[in-house]
Amino acid sequence: MKFDIQSISDILICPKCSSNLLFQNESISCNNCTFHFTIDEGILLSNPENSITDNRILKEKEFYEENPFPNYDELESPFSLISKAERANFPKQINDLLPFRIRILEAGCGTGQLTNYLSFSERQVIGTDLSVNSLKLGNEFKNKHSLDRSMFIQMNIFEPCFCDESFHLVISNGVLHHTPNPELAFQILTKLLKKHGYIIIGLYNKYGRLSTHIRRIIYNLTGSRLDFLDPHLRRKDISEIKKQMWFMDQYKNPHESSHTFEEVIKWFESNNIDFVSAIPEFDFGTTNKNIFAKQNIGTELSRKLKQLLMVFKRYNEGGFFVVIGRKRA
Ligand SMILES: C[S@@+](CC[C@H](N)C(=O)[O-])C[C@H]1O[C@@H](n2cnc3c(N)ncnc32)[C@H](O)[C@@H]1O
Structure with missing residues (x-):
């Protein structure tokens, strides 16, 4: 499956005015306004700082330009990405359980480990982020290991550069809580999802973060x-x-918020998304053998208790929880 900039011309739109784009040799410009992407070593740059008016987004961008996350070390290789994915379990499940020949968006991919890992199989994976320095590290890894099914694009979640219903899977892990409006960001991401497509979001938990x-x-x-x-x-x-x-x-991030299971359930409900599963589970007595299999959503009480347990967990990855949903038809 060929994967280059031309091959995503069917889903790419202008992030400023949502008009179609004109693809000409090495340039991609808007049919309607003055916007154009610049291309740097295959990364599409939208230079969102020119139009961001919310200072909190600009500060986050600056922060992650200086501190690309999670970064790579000199020993990182496709093999180490695979063994880490196996230990972390949930990236491996995405890889093992989803069909080939689908399009995946990772919104806020940071330095692109997950984007690159998921591209090992026959899928088109687009990693987007505000931070150019993070995207560059992901792209360097891609080029160094000749990965040809991942691609990196600079995108502010609040100004998406894709048509509605472009992706079979949208992942946004550890990102929405660094934006000024996580619920709106979630709503925007669900629009990019095809009907029956899956969305995976990872957020800081109000209790787990204590x-x-x-x-x-x-x-x-x-x-x-x-x-x-x-x-x-x-x-x-x-x-x-x-x-x-x-x-x-x-510990030094300019902005973060934390969220409850109940909040996410409400976001799902108001955006046409069915709850599928969660890590940690929302109910007692269920286990996460398959994150795409329908789990019990639990009760208000079980969800409260599960969140309280996060406070006492010895290693809780910064009080993080992940919820998987599926878009209704
Ligand atoms: C904690 S890092 C998570 C990176 C990666 N998802 C991971 O799990 O390792 C948060 C990322 O979100 C990106 N980010 C924050 N606000 C964003 C926005 N409005 N649009 C796109 N990316 C954003 C940051 O640049 C940063 O790379």
Whole structure:
């Protein structure tokens, strides 16, 4: 399956006015306004800073230009991406359980590990992010290992450059809570999803995030990075550069919000998305063997208890939860 800029001309639109684009040799410009993409080593750059009016988005962009997340270390290879995906489980499940020849969007892909990993199989995977420096790292990895089914595009989620219903799967992991309006960002992403397509979102949990907030206060008071306090920073299998990016992402980020299971259920309901499953599960007695298989959504009580348990979990990845949904017909 050929995957180059020309091959996505059917889904790409102008992020400013949603008009069709004109593809001519090495340039892509809007038919209707002055917008054009610039192309840098195969990455499509939309230069969103020219039109972003919300200072919070600009600050996030600046932050992730300086601190591309999660970053790569010199030992990272396709093989290490595969073994990490197997340990993390959920990327492997996406890879194992979804059909080939589908289009996937990762919105807020950071340095593109998941985008590149998912492109190993016969699928078109587009990683988008605000941060050019993050996209460049993902693209370097892609080129170094001759991956030809991933592509990187600079996109602000609030100004999408794709037609509605372009993707079979949309993933946005750890991104919406860094935007000024996570619910609106979610709504925009669901529009890009085909009917019956899946959406996977990862967010900070209001309860699960408590221990991070406490550590942040301690770090700010002591003015130092006390690695032993954070389970992720204590790990021996992570390089110093990745630990540094984790520390910045978790404790020095200019903006973050945290969310509850109930909130996400409401977002799903008002955007025509059926709940499929969650990590951690919303109910007791269910296990996540297949994230695309319908799970019990639980009760208000089970969801409250499950969130409270996140407070006491020894290693809770920064109080993170993932919810998988499916667009109705
Ligand atoms: C914590 S990182 C997550 C990266 C990746 N998804 C992961 O799980 O490793 C958050 C990413 O969201 C991106 N981001 C924040 N606001 C965004 C927006 N409005 N549009 C697109 N990307 C955004 C940042 O540039 C950053 O790369």
